[in-house]
Structure formats: C-alpha cells, structure tokens
Amino acid sequence: EDQVTQSPEALRLQEGESSSLNCSYTVSGLRGLFWYRQDPGKGPEFLFTLYSAGEEKEKERLKATLTKKESFLHITAPKPEDSATYLCAVQARSSGNTGKLIFGQGTTLQVKP
Amino acid sequence: DSGVTQTPKHLITATGQRVTLRCSPRSGDLSVYWYQQSLDQGLQFLIHYYNGEERAKGNILERFSAQQFPDLHSELNLSSLELGDSALYFCASSGMKAVGAGELFFGEGSRLTVL
Numbered sequence: 001e002d003q004v005t006q007s008p009e010a011l012r013l014q015e016g017e018s019s020s021l022n023c024s025y026t027v028s029g030l031r032g033l034f035w036y037r038q039d040p041g042k043g044p045e046f047l048f049t050l051y052s053a054g055e056e057k058e059k060e061r062l063k064a065t066l067t068k069k070e071s072f073l074h075i076t077a078p079k080p081e082d083s084a085t086y087l088c089a090v091q092a093r094s095s096g097n098t099g100k101l102i103f104g105q106g107t108t109l110q111v112k113p
Numbered sequence: 114d115s116g117v118t119q120t121p122k123h124l125i126t127a128t129g130q131r132v133t134l135r136c137s138p139r140s141g142d143l144s145v146y147w148y149q150q151s152l153d154q155g156l157q158f159l160i161h162y163y164n165g166e167e168r169a170k171g172n173i174l175e176r177f178s179a180q181q182f183p184d185l186h187s188e189l190n191l192s193s194l195e196l197g198d199s200a201l202y203f204c205a206s207s208g209m210k211a212v213g214a215g216e217l218f219f220g221e222g223s224r225l226t227v228l
C-alpha cells in the first residue's frame with residue numbers, strides 16, 4: 001500500500017536555527033513527490049516537485065531533496081513567518097494522469113523570534 | 114490568493130441531512146479535485162474531474178457525489194450525513210499542462226460540522 005510518513009509531528013525552532021523535516025514514502029513506482037505549506041485556516045500551498053532521486057529544489061530558505069526512500073525539507077535560518085504545517089505528498093505511477101496525491105500527516109513548524 | 118473559490122466557508126448541519134459544497138477553479142483550469150482533511154486521516158483524495166468528466170476516484174463514500182459543470186465549476190454533494198463526516202473539504206484545480214502533475218492550487222476549504 002502506498003504510504004507517506006512525516007517526522008517529526010511538531011518542531012519548535014528559534015529564529016535562525018536551521019533544521020530538516022523528513023518524509024519517508026512507500027510507493028509502487030514514484031511519479032512525483034510534492035511539498036506543500038499549509039497555514040492555519042488555509043488551503044495547502046504548493047512549494048516543490050521532485051521527480052527522481054538526487055534531485056534538489058530551492059526556494060528562499062527552503063531546500064527539498066529526494067532519495068529513493070525519503071525526502072527532506074531543509075530550512076536554513078528560519079524566520080517566524082516560516083511557521084506553518086509542511087505537507088509531503090506522493091503521486092504513484094499507477095495513478096496515471098490524475099491528481100491523486102497521497103499526503104503525509106504533516107510537520108507543524110513553529111519558529112520563535 | 115490561489116484563485117480557487119469555495120463556498121460556503123463554514124457549514125453546520127445535523128446528522129441525516131444533505132449539503133452541497135461549491136468550487137470555482139482558477140480561470141482556465143480544466144481539472145478540479147476534491148480532498149477531505151480531518152484530524153485523524155489527514156488530507157484524503159476524493160475525486161478528480163477533467164473538463165466535465167470524472168478522471169479518478171479515491172476512497173469516496175457512496176453517500177458522496179460530485180460533478181463538474183460546463184462552466185467548469187464543481188459541486189460536491191454529501192448526503193445522509195454522519196458525525197464522522199465533519200471535516201474540512203478542499204477543492205483544488207490545475208491547468209491543462211499540469212493535469213495530473215501534482216501541482217495543485219487549493220481553495221481555502223469548506224468546514225463542515227455535523228451535529
């Protein structure tokens with residue numbers, strides 16, 4: 001069964017304290033891995049797509065990496081505005097040309113000033 | 114603002130009732146997706162429509178149905194509501210080039226409370 005597990009569930013950082021969020025996945029043929037950010041009371045906001053092991057994507061203080069079994073979201077020198085829930089999702093090749101994503105439970109990040 | 118509009122934002126109803134959630138996708142997007150988010154299950158894929166046709170179904174209950182109209186807006190109908198149906202229901206859309214690509218634009222959701 002296709003599955004996504006994120007850790008930790010919650011993470012508290014001081015402003016400027018870098019860290020990483022983990023996304024472990026099991027999927028029968030990976031079509032893509034996606035990172036989303038969700039603020040309280042809002043819908044998820046797309047951040048990155050990764051397609052193959054070794055691929056990396058960067059956006060401001062965020063960097064996403066991918067291996068054959070997991071993905072990491074590295075947050076460098078975070079600021080309070082980075083506080084949010086970060087969701088990881090996978091799309092299996094068996095999903096074909098559909099928007100069926102399998103989401104993890106998310107990591108809730110709090111960055112204190 | 115993602116450009117995806119969902120109504121109503123909040124809805125409180127009783128068990129056994131029926132509700133309709135509405136979604137307007139981003140201008141020009143042909144694909145509409147419905148997801149359910151609950152505290153214990155996380156975000157769960159319900160259904161995907163592309164240009165009026167059903168493209169894929171997830172673990173959507175038989176009491177739930179959806180459709181996409183010629184103007185591309187979509188409705189999710191939930192009937193015989195149970196307490197466990199209380200959740201956030203998100204609609205998302207994507208463009209023709211991104212259909213099925215996983216880069217989805219989500220609305221702000223409709224929060225359903227069943228009492």
